[in-house]
Amino acid sequence: xxxxxxxxxxxxxxxxxxxxxxxxxxxxxxxxxxxxxxxxxxxxxxxxxxxxxxxxxxxxxxxxxxxxxxxxxxxxxxxxxxxxxxxxxxxxxxxxxxxxxxxxxxxxxxxxxxxxxxxxxxxxxxxxxxxxxxxxxxxxxxxxxxxxxxxxxxxxxxxxxxxxxxxxxxxxxxxxxxxxxxxxxxxxxxxxxxxxxxxxxxxxxxxxxxxxxxxxxxxxxxxxxxxxxxxxxxxxxxxxxxxxxxxxxxxxxxxxxxxxxxxxxxxxxxxxx
Numbered sequence: 001x002x003x004x005x006x007x008x009x010x011x012x013x014x015x016x017x018x019x020x021x022x023x024x025x026x027x028x029x030x031x032x033x034x035x036x037x038x039x040x041x042x043x044x045x046x047x048x049x050x051x052x053x054x055x056x057x058x059x060x061x062x063x064x065x066x067x068x069x070x071x072x073x074x075x076x077x078x079x080x081x082x083x084x085x086x087x088x089x090x091x092x093x094x095x096x097x098x099x100x101x102x103x104x105x106x107x108x109x110x111x112x113x114x115x116x117x118x119x120x121x122x123x124x125x126x127x128x129x130x131x132x133x134x135x136x137x138x139x140x141x142x143x144x145x146x147x148x149x150x151x152x153x154x155x156x157x158x159x160x161x162x163x164x165x166x167x168x169x170x171x172x173x174x175x176x177x178x179x180x181x182x183x184x185x186x187x188x189x190x191x192x193x194x195x196x197x198x199x200x201x202x203x204x205x206x207x208x209x210x211x212x213x214x215x216x217x218x219x220x221x222x223x224x225x226x227x228x229x230x231x232x233x234x235x236x237x238x239x240x241x242x243x244x245x246x247x248x249x250x251x252x253x254x255x256x257x258x259x260x261x262x263x264x265x266x267x268x269x270x271x272x273x
Contacts, residue, residue, distance in 0.1 A: 002034045008043050016059065016071035021153040025068040044069055055079055073151045075124040077273050083117045084266050087250050091233065094260040103233065103252065105204060109143040119147025122230050125247060125272045126152065129227045130198040133157050137186065137211055140204040144232055148202060157192045159215055161185060171221050175214030186214050193222045202230040209243035234267060247272055
């Protein structure tokens with residue numbers, strides 16, 4: 001379809017935003033708009049400048065016969081701080097306090113608007129790391145995993161505590177829960193993950209890190225590589241941390257069950273934005 005530059009810019013921007021991290025050959029756009037590659041390159045320069053000025057991300061160009069362009073989602077430090085500040089404000093509400101010092105977060109995890117921002121924030125942090133798949137454990141980590149995977153343009157793998165007949169042959173391991181010190185089981189379908197995959201592990205809440213550490217151990221059964229670990233909320237009160245290298249957005253620093261007070265603060269994400 002033959003379009004004027006204004007039309008090309010709108011359509012090309014939409015196409016790129018719908019396909020983050022997807023390598024698109026210049027010839028595709030040239031044929032799509034019946035335009036010369038030089039004109040497409042000029043269009044992409046305009047889009048790249050606008051994306052970077054508005055903090056949307058950037059457009060990366062890869063030279064060569066196998067090259068093309070990629071939209072890389074990014075988030076500015078200022079916008080990231082706004083997202084985390086909102087999370088801290090919401091999570092400090094006394095009515096969120098649950099037995100055992102846990103926080104009620106289902107409403108946040110179920111809000112597409114805030115999860116979209118969290119997904120883009122984490123995708124910005126892990127933009128330059130090789131990620132083939134995002135892994136989480138059922139069930140609360142699923143919305144977080146899909147939000148991040150959407151901006152990284154990769155699939156989601158869900159680890160479970162029990163076997164599902166519809167999943168086929170499973171790989172099962174036992175792990176020690178960091179908080180309760182109980183032996184638990186987690187399983188993953190053999191078809192879910194290819195050998196040697198680069199995996200981003202995410203979880204909604206981490207105390208001592210037993211669950212995350214279990215997913216790391218399960219990943220070893222597939223000869224996979226840990227590209228990174230993302231945790232939405234971590235508890236500062238854990239006596240022993242089983243996971244060292246992770247990125248958290250919010251830190252639960254103190255909980256007074258009797259007085260129904262919750263103290264939260266920013267996690268360690270700023271060092272990576």
